[in-house]
Amino acid sequence: MSTSDFTKLKTSITRRGFIREAAAGSAALTWLGGHTPNAFASETAKPALLGGAPVHQRGWSEWPKWRESWEPAVLRVLRSGKWFRGEGGHVAEFEAAYAKLLGAQRCLATASGTTALLVALHVMDVDAGDEVIVSPYTFVATYNAILINKALPVFADTDPATLTMDPKSIESRITDRTRAVLPVHIYGMPCDMDPINAVARKHKLGVIEDACQAWLAEYRGRKCGNFGDLACFSFQNSKHIPSGEGGAVTGNSDDLMDRCHAFHNVGRATGNFRGEKPYFTRGSNYRMQQFQAVILMQQFDKLVQETARRRENADYLSAQLKQIPGIQPARLPETSRPVWHLYPLRYDATQFSGLARDKFLKALSAEGIPCSGGYHEQYFDGLLDEAINSRGFKRLFGAERLKAYRESFQELKGNREVCATTVALPQNLLLAERADMDHIIEAIRKLQKHSAALR
Ligand SMILES: Cc1ncc(COP(=O)(O)O)c(C=O)c1O
Numbered sequence: 001m002s003t004s005d006f007t008k009l010k011t012s013i014t015r016r017g018f019i020r021e022a023a024a025g026s027a028a029l030t031w032l033g034g035h036t037p038n039a040f041a042s043e044t045a046k047p048a049l050l051g052g053a054p055v056h057q058r059g060w061s062e063w064p065k066w067r068e069s070w071e072p073a074v075l076r077v078l079r080s081g082k083w084f085r086g087e088g089g090h091v092a093e094f095e096a097a098y099a100k101l102l103g104a105q106r107c108l109a110t111a112s113g114t115t116a117l118l119v120a121l122h123v124m125d126v127d128a129g130d131e132v133i134v135s136p137y138t139f140v141a142t143y144n145a146i147l148i149n150k151a152l153p154v155f156a157d158t159d160p161a162t163l164t165m166d167p168k169s170i171e172s173r174i175t176d177r178t179r180a181v182l183p184v185h186i187y188g189m190p191c192d193m194d195p196i197n198a199v200a201r202k203h204k205l206g207v208i209e210d211a212c213q214a215w216l217a218e219y220r221g222r223k224c225g226n227f228g229d230l231a232c233f234s235f236q237n238s239k240h241i242p243s244g245e246g247g248a249v250t251g252n253s254d255d256l257m258d259r260c261h262a263f264h265n266v267g268r269a270t271g272n273f274r275g276e277k278p279y280f281t282r283g284s285n286y287r288m289q290q291f292q293a294v295i296l297m298q299q300f301d302k303l304v305q306e307t308a309r310r311r312e313n314a315d316y317l318s319a320q321l322k323q324i325p326g327i328q329p330a331r332l333p334e335t336s337r338p339v340w341h342l343y344p345l346r347y348d349a350t351q352f353s354g355l356a357r358d359k360f361l362k363a364l365s366a367e368g369i370p371c372s373g374g375y376h377e378q379y380f381d382g383l384l385d386e387a388i389n390s391r392g393f394k395r396l397f398g399a400e401r402l403k404a405y406r407e408s409f410q411e412l413k414g415n416r417e418v419c420a421t422t423v424a425l426p427q428n429l430l431l432a433e434r435a436d437m438d439h440i441i442e443a444i445r446k447l448q449k450h451s452a453a454l455r
Contacts, residue, residue: 047450048366055446056368056439063428064242070298077290085109090293095248101216101300102223104231104250106257109293110264113212113234115286116247117145120230122282123259124180124206126151129396131177135165135184135191135210136415140378142184142210147387150396152405154178155379158415161331163187163344163422166414167195171203173408180206185214185224187374187424188240188339189330193219193227208232212247213341215240216307220335225250230260235296240341240427241303243292310340310430313437317343317430320441326351327444342424344374349421353451357421360447363454367443370429374422379409 046052082088091109099107110116126132128150134142136155146153157169165183181200183191193209200207207228211217214224215233225231235246251257258271267283275281318329326348332338347357355363357373364371387393388402397405425440447454 044449045446047363047447047454048368049363049454050450054366054368055443056436059368060370060436061428061431063426064237066295067298067302070295073294073298074291077294083290085287085290085293088290090290090297091288094288094293094296097297097300098233098248099250102225102250104223104226105252106250106254108249108257108260108264109288110247110249110286111288112245112286113232113236113247114141114145115264116212116232116234116249117142117208117210118148118284119260119264119286120208120232120249121145121149121151121180122263123256124208124229126179126206128392129177130179131175132180132182133170133173133178133205134182135186136377136379136412137163137186137375137418138184138210139212139375140383141212142182143378143383146182147383150392151179152177152388152393152397153182153384154405155409155412155415156181157412158418160346160414160417160421162189162192162333163330163418164189164191165196167192167199169414170196170199174203174205178203178205180208182208182210183228184210184212185217186341187330187344188214188217188341189344190214190217190219190224190333190336190338192333197227206230211250213239214339215303217339218337219333226252229253230256235292240306240339241296241299243295246288246292246296306431307339310427311337313430313432313434314338314340314343316434316437317440320437321345321444324441324444324448326448340430341427342372342374343427343430344422344424346418346421347423352448353455355447355451355455357423359454361423363447364423364443367439367446369440369443370426372424372426373419374424375419377409377412377416377419379412384409 048054085091095107095109110119126149130151131154132146132151133156134146134153137158143153154173156173157166159166164186170181181196183196185191197207209224209228209231211224211231212234217224230249230251233248235241235243237244249260254271258273261270262268262273262281263283264286265283266285267279267281321327322329328346330344347360349355349357361371361373
């Protein structure tokens, strides 16, 4: 989710800021309790957009939350004056704990998800003039990380059923400049990594997972963050484990992870990655601060508990919503377990008297159900035109390649369909009670019943 989407979501729910979660664990959600489910009673009432009463009237749990019990640890860092990674152990402690949580060999904490991607792309040797095959259905930071390396983000298509990279669309996009494939586990839904890795192996390409929305998501019994050469996570404020800003790279190769560490730490020697002179390699400063690490360390139990809650509610929603004509929950790769950073469904207006998706979104929001259309076709927004018209890109790629590249956006039919028909619910809705899930279902049924009037 982009920061602006998140800002809109926050203002649509509440204007209050960072919320204190006074009690530990799921007890913090009990304020939502005490409701007697009134199974679909208001389905026949007038839609809120036309002056009726909203189906859901009591708001939703706010995000993010902290617990009072976290405060002493944060205060200790403040009072120590040891705020940067080089002077304290919290960042290293977080790295070890996060790697263990994911079952990965190594983790490197970074300043953000974007900087994690920059580190991974550099270490996978994505250089100026290279191409990276990437999911178009993602937050724009994924595109930018490639562009900043002066490489071309070449878009694979999106599978409309899964909303993730269509593995069948990769091979035809490989050129002699392709260095890596960058699938995105969007909304915490794992990509089908086996066929993606198979095609990457066949063509000797690196694989970087964008797992920035996929903390604890699983594919074939293993956690996302273990399927590529390297994987990237974000701990930005809207994320399921937030620290304001923050990120991580995970991997199972000591060589690659030593290189990542060196690059994120201004090129300083790490492990076996060293030279004869101190400044033997390029690097930047993408380090995480102690404050970020200590806040993240407090949240492991909360993340695990809330992930279970989101899964339970999402499974219930999917089972109910797929029975509504015109509503299609995402299809997941077999044996995968998503974590639902957003809960997406595909909307077919023809089953709603032709009610346009945007009007449906307005009407659903009016019923007290915050929602958005997810990502749009961002490659038409101008950033890629700006990049390919820049001196550097023109010099690195011939005019013919850049023209064909620009035209190739029109081929992304699956992605276009997903962008035009998705309805996405924010993750905090999935932290509520079963009765609140019934409100979501009830609201959609209500809109269907009144779709002709709403249109
Ligand atoms: C899919 C995806 N990739 C990359 C990023 C970038 O992460 P950050 O905002 O921490 O830099 C995000 C964060 O929103 C994201 O959702």
